[in-house]
Amino acid sequence: MSDPDELERGGASAGAAGLARELGNRIAALAYEDLPGDAIHWARVGLLDTIGVTLAGAHEEAPRLAAQALDTQDGPALVLGTRRHIGVLDAALINGTASHALDFDDCNNTIGGHPSAPVLSALLPLAQQLNASGRDFVLAYVAGFEAECKLGLAVNFHHYTKGWHPTATLGTFGAAAACAKLMGLDGDATATALALAASFASGIKANFGTMTKPLHVGHCARNGLYAARLARLGFTANRATVFEHRQGFLDVFNGPGTYDTRRALDAWADPLDIVQPGIAIKQYPCCGSTHPALDAMLDLARRHRPRPDDVARVDAWIHSRRLAHTNRPDPNSPLDAKFSLQYVLARALLDAKVGVADFEPDAYMQPAARALLGRIHVAPYDQAEEEVFPATNHFGGRVRITLRDGTVLESQVDQPLGRTSANPLPPALLRDKFVLCAERALRKDAVGAIADGIERVETLPRMEALMALIASAAID
Known part of the structure; x- marks a missing residue:
């Protein structure tokens, strides 16, 4: 018999299956063939921009200190902007912090924050460890992007105005979903990863304007990846009602009557959020x-x-x-x-x-x-x-x-240039931004070939080839 608390709802909910299970099944079922061409295009855009801003932020004080505080060991995952390879969890944290260090990474109107940095900072080291293909990588990226943004649709903008940093709180779910997808987890295991992410989610706006804000991204990328790895091993969590429980994510983070989980499921992949409203590319390295x-x-x-x-x-x-x-x-x-x-x-x-x-x-x-x-x-x-x-x-x-x-x-x-897919930053300006950012950490003669590789990421037999190219171009 179920705990009565598990049946309580604090707002409009999605149905008897529970949101974690519903999302877990949809994430697991998403196939590359389901992706429209526009989704693949925007995945290339998001990856190019995120790798660029991560390289630009790689030697900032926040990721440097974050790395110094860890007991890092050699491993398969590249610390972007260097030639050093470390464990995947530590790489996710360090690269995630670097990705947001300049506040130059992409945004999305639905999540009310930065969608790509948490997901890609978790996926890149995992892809190296798994020797994943570019095609599988793109699918996982889109799945994680969709999961965090549709959760944003359910909880925003109360979640945002209450003081949570959605990039971090919702980004933890995005990272977990993406990593679960790349690992090939089934619906139940993916739901467990999301349930673990609910306990790992954190990040408040009071720390904006300090190093803690970019650390939010590193922390949630690591935690999302960790959640997926735990789920793969059979770790348990309340995948049945972790969102709906009266002491679950929705009532604790938002509050009764301030969310509608049906919105997340009704809009799932119709269209994909990476397509519409899409990725907002920032022209300026500030909020x-x-x-x-x-x-x-x-x-x-x-x-x-x-x-x-x-x-x-x-x-x-x-x-x-x-x-x-x-x-x-x-x-x-x-x-x-x-x-x-x-x-x-x-x-x-x-x-x-x-x-x-x-x-x-x-x-x-x-x-x-x-x-x-x-x-x-x-x-x-x-x-x-x-x-x-x-x-x-x-x-x-x-x-x-x-x-x-x-x-x-x-x-x-009415809105900044590049804020939505309907008002995109022209490709030449996107490429110029990548070059400007990447040249802060890489040899200038190598940057063009790296950009070319990212712009055909879905054709790469192995993501490791792209990461090796980036590592070999590091200045330090």
């Missing part, structure tokens, strides 16, 4: 919530070239959900500056561009940028007296520059 206003500011800076000394005031509006963690008028570290809407707008006004160097040591302290901070005023457009956008649009941004002579310059964007 994606700043990007709408940043695009608007760059438009003004490039069209009008206002002199900073002539600027009397800057007003900017973004959605309150995004302003909550980006209203930082006095950033106190390079990482904090990545989440300061005021700082990124100041930098865009000064230079008509925003790049990696703008968040390196002491850049945020440069006098010209600091002098502008007090003149930049930010507000939520969904709560302002003058409505800038419909409150249902969470991705818009508007900027108004008032010059000392009374001239007013204004620009607004």
